[in-house]
Amino acid sequence: MKVLICGGAGYIGSHLVRELSSQPGYEIIVLDNLSKGHLKAITKGINFEKADIRDKEALEHVFSKHKPDAVMHFCASIAVGESVTDPLGYYENNVVGTIYLLQAMQKHNVKYFIFSSTAAIFGNPEETPIADDAPTKPINPYGDTKLTVEKILAWTENAHGLKYVCLRYFNACGAHESGEIGEDHHPETHLIPLILQVALGRRNCIKIYGNDYETKDGTCVRDYIHVTDLATAHIKALEYIVRENNSQKFNLGSGEGYTVKEVIEAARKITGHPIPEVVEARRSGDPAVLIAGSTRAEQILGWKRKYNTIEDIVATAWKYHKANINGYGEN
Structure with a gap:
């Protein structure tokens, strides 16, 4: 085909x-x-x-x-x-x-x-x-x-x-297990690569937009x-x-999601870097919780996720970003 x-x-x-x-x-x-x-x-x-x-x-x-x-x-x-x-x-x-x-x-x-x-x-x-x-x-x-x-x-x-x-x-999110390909956006807006840029010394801290949501730690939950x-x-x-x-x-979702702080903590664990955080005002239009289910995809397509924890996901991203600090170097 x-x-x-x-x-x-x-x-x-x-x-x-x-x-x-x-x-x-x-x-x-x-x-x-x-x-x-x-x-x-x-x-x-x-x-x-x-x-x-x-x-x-x-x-x-x-x-x-x-x-x-x-x-x-x-x-x-x-x-x-x-x-x-x-x-x-x-x-x-x-x-x-x-x-x-x-x-x-x-x-x-x-x-x-x-x-x-x-x-x-x-x-x-x-x-x-x-x-x-x-x-x-x-x-x-x-x-x-x-x-x-x-x-x-x-x-x-x-x-x-x-x-x-x-x-x-x-x-x-994440990157190929080989570490050869991964996420490289310009400008970068996604949470995990932004966090890892702190660990790589490319930015001073990670910004958290709002810590007063009705979630387990006050930060937004995402899939x-x-x-x-x-x-x-x-x-x-x-x-x-x-x-x-x-x-x-x-x-296609995890059905549970993670808070922003949980993602940051996972990155600290994987990278061994303190990753300073700074809380700023909420962004307009950010819902407290956005997660999706995937029951039908699992039942009808036979789809199963290989990466089930945020630590596993961050670890693959870290492998790529650590080996490719400037991404693909084409921009």
Whole structure:
């Protein structure tokens, strides 16, 4: 099976490429515009096409040349705050770009689509863990672009027979167990790499935004899923739609989550560094608890997480960041 992985040079996409390339029966083509991705993150020997999903001519070239059987889509812009200040840019990339991708699939009769969605489509949930059928009420443009694509996929299936799986999750984290690929964003906004930058001497302290929430230690609770476990879920999803010819939507979560202080404490334990912390005011729009369940994904896809503790997750991230203090060194 030929699989086109859009955004395959990015954080989650590169880990998916690494996992999928280790399995027999797949030919992988990576498409990435390298605005956020890194050439060094792509597994050696993989076909690579530098292109943007918003470029119809480039998509036509890639689909005509490689004739993929399935598409996995990781090309979205993902920074919530940036989506608020640049909503048009987010709708252009996340929605218009996906429409162009789906149009290319329709033209070339490609029926299988795996979509990297987000639990941000649920907004401030009424109950946690968030169920797969919870009300969708995004509170920022980023979440709304993902929900819009999910709606487009349903209508596209109705019209053209597309089969798709949407995977919704919050915080992808960790790094490949080899330490060769990991998280390298510019600017970095994710908690674990920010904490590890303190341990590496790249910043003086880690900021905690609010310590007066109604949680066990007053700091926000979030879901943390190891990036390799997410990659495995995407492979399981592809196997599912090929086998069952059925579309689905799944939440991917831990069902419990960790507080910000628990993540910091885990990093102190793993790195042996004191990691000073500074408490600042709450950020607007930060819910106290955001965690998702994954019961349906476990039952239907047969998905199982390999990394079940925050210490295990942080340890893999530390292995990567310690060996690659400047990340991939391409930015």
